[in-house]
Amino acid sequence: MTTPVSDFSDEELVAYLEERLCETESARLEKAMRDSADLRVRASQLLGNQSEEGVSPGAVWARHGLSCPDRTTWSSYLLGLLDDPELVRYAQFHLETVGCRRCRANVEELQTAMTGDPQREERQRRHFESSIGRLRQIIDR
Ligand SMILES: [Zn+2]
Structure with a gap:
């Protein structure tokens, strides 16, 4: 019932969304996001999207602008x-x-x-x- 992937802090998620994470970490986080609806929801919430639905990285990016x-x-x-x-x-x-x-x-x-x-x-x-x-x-x- 708990999600296994949560070794990313909000700070790291924000850094990712703002493209401040290094390539290696970004790739790692991206992979984690694909596997974890929880991470995706957290990321989307950090972007101000309160949707409870799972949000794909693509949608997160699109919502974020054109990163x-x-x-x-x-x-x-x-x-x-x-x-x-x-x-x-x-x-x-x-x-x-x-x-x-x-x-x-x-x-x-x-x-x-x-x-x-x-x-x-x-x-x-x-x-x-x-x-x-x-x-x-x-x-x-
Ligand atoms: Zn580009």
């Missing part, structure tokens, strides 16, 4: 490993609609780093040509 998914999230996104549809939507929105420069740079770098599997590379190249490449043309015109 950036971290690199772990982006690599999962690139690999198609994000299992939270809301988070995928948010990542797409953030990258393609918002066109966050910081995240685009991150994603490009990750893309470059993810070489070694030609098939995967090809899949990603196609994906980026179809979506991000197109949007980049729009944004950078």
